[in-house]
Amino acid sequence: MAQIKLSNLKHSYMPTPKGPDDYALKEIDVTWRDGGAYALLGPSGCGKSTLLNIISGLLTPSEGQILFDDRDVTALPPDQRNIAQVFQFPVIYDTMTVGENLAFPLKNRGVDAATIKRRVDEIAEMLDVTELLKTRASGLSPDNKQKISMGRGLVRDDVNAVMFDEPLTVIDPHLKWKLRSKLKELHQRVKATMIYVTHDQTEALTFADEVVVMQDGEVVQIGTPVELFERPQHTFVGHFIGSPGMNVLPCEARGDRAVFEGHEVMLEGPTHGDGGRTDLGIRPEYVGFGDTGIPAHVTKVSDIGRHYVVSAMVGNTALKAVTEHSVPEPGSQVFLQFKPEQSRVYRDGWIASEERAQ
């Protein structure tokens, strides 16, 4: 187990990268504490798998360093880094039994038979596969196969980190939830640093203590699930996390107020900087209805079970609001109220309003 530190990490798949666009990863600086559960969240092609492969040693970064407990491992091959990785599609040694699969990483490292047996039994018990130990691994269901791949990572008690590359992709929806809670439970038992790559916000937010949101090879925000939801540092985070995502509305910034479609909106605090494109960001959850406020025209109401999503037009701008009761009729005229402490201004995508001192 170890603390993982990435310093000034850059990677390009081209031999001679020219501009920043040639980099799959642009300047990453992150420190992950020992024993934490982290998620790398971002859309396909944002560089999260590249980052994972760099940490595991399957790729060597073009620039920068990877430190495990202050030891530089940038040039070390995967088997000397003592990490484990679980892939998108379960990797199973078909000709071996479940038990032999679990024992394989230990056998390759010359561990004695008694220790192997003890560790395999322990891990099998943790994963609830004890009764499968003697069966051939090739006939297992996808979720059991994925469990075995995880087990192969956890069986070594000296692993620095366990990495998951979208491990639930091929698992049936009703088993996803089960496997996810198993993972969470495993993390609490083995206390290894775990890094989980996914493009699914539910998976990331339920698994991780801290989520790293990535876009176009850059880290956009690092924070706890609550932080990401409550105070997105970038419109991308606001939009990517949450369902529906944050409303991003073109506006004009004036001190601690924003002017949106001719209406003044109170912000969380004063804005800084100038120039660039300014947007008002507010989550649908914080848009309420009242007797006064910004006049809007309701275009659509969707019942999504727990609550309703109301689509409305203010002038020529569309926005969404979430409400649990007092649902307006489509076509009706309503007044919207934006919660001031949840209304922020973003300049060129990045947050530009300051949190008011409490």
Next chain:
Amino acid sequence: MRTENQKAWFFVLPVLALVAFNALVPMMTVVNYSVQETFGNNQFFWEGLGWFEQILRSDRFQAALGRQFLFTFLILLIEVPLGIIVALSMPRKGFWVPVCLVLMALPMLIPWNVVGSMWNIFTLPKIGLLGYFLNDVLGINYDMTQQPLSAWITVVIMDVWHWTSLVVLLCYAGLVSIPDAYYQAAKIDGASPWSVFRYIQLPKMKTVLTIAVLLRFMDSFNIYTEPFVLTGGGPGNSTTLLSIDLVKIALGQFDLGPAAAMSLIYFAITLLVSWVFYTLMTKDDAQ
């Protein structure tokens, strides 16, 4: 009463007639000849299983069968491991992939009798490039027209040259279908190159390898043209394989009864061994 549509039979009929005409009827003719003696003029005398007994007891058949098994055994022993090794060392991506694939496919595109003639000219002592080089430059006494051992080596090498590519291409197809994650997982698990081969590559190649072994067995067991063109079964009878012997009996001596019996025995052996191979190699999957 079931009301099934009997019209379907009319559509199958043309194919049935065609198959009967080109397969069943000739096959039955062979069966017919194998149990009778004929002196021409369409006069037949019942022989029973006499020909079968005679063939099976004859030293000549047993010797040819022995040579045939030895040949096929050597072919499989060389071509299968060699094919796997070549497939493993071929590039998986990049510019050289199509180049390698075309080079591999070339020998298989050459007609059998051309391969025989090529190797004949290539290995003739004094005239042939290889024959001249071995005898007059290296001083090795090599003459495939006179020495049984030289003839055998030449016939085997010729088949290896012609058909190893088939094993290579089939194995290669199996290898490229292995996802990268397997190799990455093996790296992380600390697997040695041998373990990667034993537990990842070989299991993934198994299906295609079964097909490769079966095809190479059937082809080499029934081989005729190449050794016939190269050595004509000689020197003496040293490279007279089953098919060459069969043609000698049927067309050389015109002993139609024994030849027919021998054909059926030959066919039965090929079928039996193929079946045994297939059952053994797919045994694990059935569990």
